[in-house]
Amino acid sequence: MNNQYDWSKHQFQQVEKKIITQQDVEKFKTTQIIGELLAFLQQLIQSVQNKKISQTKHNQKFQQIQQLFLQLEELLLKVPPIQQSMRYGNKAFRDWLDKIGPIVDDYLKMQLPDNLQNAAIELRSYLLDSFGNKQRIDYGTGHEFQFFLFLFSLFKLGVYTEQDYEGIVRLAFYKYIDFARKVQMTYMLEPAGSHGVWGLDDYQFLPFVFGAAELNQNEFGLLPDCIIKENVIKNHKEEYMFLQCIDFINNVKKGPFHEHSPILHSLTNLTCWSKVCSGLIKMFQGEVLFKHPVIKHTYFGTIVEYK
Amino acid sequence: MSQYDNPNNCLDGFIEQLNKCKPLTEMDVKWLCEKAKEILQDESNVQPVRAPVTICGDVHGQYHDLMELFKIGGNVPDTNYLFLGDYVDRGYYSVETVSLLLALKVRYKDRITILRGNHESRQITQVYGFYEECVRKYGNANPWKYFTDLFDYLPITAVVENSIFGLHGGLSPDVTTLDEIRRLDRIQEVPHEGPLCDLLWSDPDDRNGFNTSPRGAGFTFGTDISEKYNHTNGLTMIARAHQLVMEGFQETHDKNCVTLFSAPNYCYRCGNQAAILEVDEHMNQNYLQFDPAPRRGEPHLTKKTPDYFL
Numbered sequence: 181m182n183n184q185y186d187w188s189k190h191q192f193q194q195v196e197k198k199i200i201t202q203q204d205v206e207k208f209k210t211t212q213i214i215g216e217l218l219a220f221l222q223q224l225i226q227s228v229q230n231k232k233i234s235q236t237k238h239n240q241k242f243q244q245i246q247q248l249f250l251q252l253e254e255l256l257l258k259v260p261p262i263q264q265s266m267r268y269g270n271k272a273f274r275d276w277l278d279k280i281g282p283i284v285d286d287y288l289k290m291q292l293p294d295n296l297q298n299a300a301i302e303l304r305s306y307l308l309d310s311f312g313n314k315q316r317i318d319y320g321t322g323h324e325f326q327f328f329l330f331l332f333s334l335f336k337l338g339v340y341t342e343q344d345y346e347g348i349v350r351l352a353f354y355k356y357i358d359f360a361r362k363v364q365m366t367y368m369l370e371p372a373g374s375h376g377v378w379g380l381d382d383y384q385f386l387p388f389v390f391g392a393a394e395l396n397q398n399e400f401g402l403l404p405d406c407i408i409k410e411n412v413i414k415n416h417k418e419e420y421m422f423l424q425c426i427d428f429i430n431n432v433k434k435g436p437f438h439e440h441s442p443i444l445h446s447l448t449n450l451t452c453w454s455k456v457c458s459g460l461i462k463m464f465q466g467e468v469l470f471k472h473p474v475i476k477h478t479y480f481g482t483i484v485e486y487k
Numbered sequence: 488m489s490q491y492d493n494p495n496n497c498l499d500g501f502i503e504q505l506n507k508c509k510p511l512t513e514m515d516v517k518w519l520c521e522k523a524k525e526i527l528q529d530e531s532n533v534q535p536v537r538a539p540v541t542i543c544g545d546v547h548g549q550y551h552d553l554m555e556l557f558k559i560g561g562n563v564p565d566t567n568y569l570f571l572g573d574y575v576d577r578g579y580y581s582v583e584t585v586s587l588l589l590a591l592k593v594r595y596k597d598r599i600t601i602l603r604g605n606h607e608s609r610q611i612t613q614v615y616g617f618y619e620e621c622v623r624k625y626g627n628a629n630p631w632k633y634f635t636d637l638f639d640y641l642p643i644t645a646v647v648e649n650s651i652f653g654l655h656g657g658l659s660p661d662v663t664t665l666d667e668i669r670r671l672d673r674i675q676e677v678p679h680e681g682p683l684c685d686l687l688w689s690d691p692d693d694r695n696g697f698n699t700s701p702r703g704a705g706f707t708f709g710t711d712i713s714e715k716y717n718h719t720n721g722l723t724m725i726a727r728a729h730q731l732v733m734e735g736f737q738e739t740h741d742k743n744c745v746t747l748f749s750a751p752n753y754c755y756r757c758g759n760q761a762a763i764l765e766v767d768e769h770m771n772q773n774y775l776q777f778d779p780a781p782r783r784g785e786p787h788l789t790k791k792t793p794d795y796f797l
Contacts, residue, residue, distance in 0.1 A: 200679075267730060268731045268732060268733050268757070314701075370731055371753075371754050371756065371757070373615075374577065375576075375614070375616055376547065432756050433756045434755055434756070434758075435782060439782065440755035446790050446796075449790065450792065450796060456796070459793070460795075462795040462796075463796075466795060471614050472614070473614055473703075477703065
């Protein structure tokens with residue numbers, strides 16, 4: 181679809197939230213777009229099967245997005261947390277969000293080809309909503325999903341192609357995850373709609389999915405039970421996203437791993453990473469994509485169409 | 488002859504058991520919810536509460552921290568309590584937490600008032616863990632059904648000595664007076680919109696007036712709204728919960744509104760204190776803050792891999 185359709189003649193629109201009721205969630209399950217999103221996700225997963233991070237192929241196409249994250253990070257330093265009594269999250273987050281608009285707009289001008297500049301109106305909304313909620317000063321898997329939709333949109337427009345799947349995961353999405361962690365820590369973002377001990381993680385989901393694929397039949401013979409071995413994480417986290425995620429959680433949460441992250445801990449019962457990955461894909465659908473409190477905040481336009 | 492024929496003894500047994508963090512049987516849950524319904528159905532949408540009373544915010548299944556709360560604030564019935572909802576979801580022990588509070592309510596109905604939070608809902612508990620926990624601990628969804636049917640009967644708001652207004656969320660553009668709340672039919676699942684929804688979902692805000700809530704339910708309301716509401720209804724303060732607070736409590740709107748949160752170190756990451764508000768017989772207020780209870784040993788929950796992976 182993406183390569184045949186002439187997007188340069190397309191009428192782009194302001195995105196909107198379309199999912200209001202539980203029935204809308206049920207309808208979402210049957211849309212064409214959900215099929216496209218899941219197929220896209222599968223291709224991305226395949227592209228990083230049994231591959232260390234250092235094995236990532238260089239790809240020019242991702243220079244602009246990496247530049248974007250560098251600029252956003254510079255801005256983080258210019259808008260430090262403020263010392264003030266507040267409810268929880270730091271209010272400087274709102275100031276930072278106010279300032280990222282022009283940076284995002286400049287980035288989109290460079291990222292999008294000349295004949296697709298009009299797509300910015302839809303893409304900017306996904307990007308601006310990828311870092312957390314301005315009013316509540318929180319962050320959750322729904323924000324991560326908005327960024328995923330942003331990457332999907334670039335793919336659907338033909339800016340990224342089938343050759344770029346691995347780059348989309350490692351050169352774009354992982355850069356986003358690294359950066360999102362910095363935002364979360366800088367402004368102490370509240371876990372938005374966390375499922376607590378009944379969820380995989382307060383903030384992220386997809387890095388675990390890709391991370392499980394990376395470890396599939398890995399050369400070190402690491403099995404799912406390795407995630408509770410401190411030395412394994414220390415020695416291998418540079419190469420494997422799943423271990424980076426576990427490391428981050430251990431650094432931030434208090435108490436034993438089995439207590440604060442029981443679902444992740446229960447994965448140590450599984451005998452191979454492919455079972456972890458396929459289970460996480462099902463869980464992603466059950467707990468993120470088709471859960472009303474998460475998906476009701478999703479934006480739909482003409483690229484990600486609610487149809 | 489069954490244990491249920493001597494209710495007080497039975498309830499004392501339940502409380503003793505729950506104080507050891509041991510869940511009740513399915514039959515016990517059914518009976519307890521029936522008894523609780525009999526009491527709650529006679530309570531008002533604006534339930535009157537006498538001082539002295541200690542007001543508490545969200546607990547979210549953090550059972551050991553609820554035990555800590557009772558250590559700090561005093562046990563029922565020595566201390567009177569007003570809980571502002573959100574007993575379940577997110578934590579390990581929503582079943583034990585809500586069972587204990589219900590058992591205390593049925594045993595000492597005039598000593599403890601329990602209001603409805605936005606998580607005391609069928610829809611929400613199927614997302615945030617309580618349903619899952621019930622099925623794991625009981626092998627079926629019956630207890631979840633008994634509890635969530637019972638949640639419909641929890642009062643929405645309370646007033647302490649005609650002075651402090653207690654509720655879970657916040658104010659509604661559809662409600663100006665306490666009488667308007669009294670006229671609502673609360674015996675239903677929490678709706679997606681309208682006053683019954685707003686009272687459980689709204690948040691105080693810096694901006695004046697009512698504004699759209701980023702939660703996608705309820706509204707945000709400003710200092711002007713709190714002031715006007717308290718003035719109209721002869722109240723001194725709104726005590727609500729629903730939002731994480733670093734220090735456990737936060738006074739806003741020129742002290743017209745206070746947020747209480749009683750789940751310390753929320754999600755094992757937030758590092759927040761919990762707080763409860765003691766109101767003595769002269770209506771003097773004192774905030775008590777506390778940290779998480781020291782954890783001893785492993786939670787009872789079996790390390791079961793979720794069905795997604797089987």
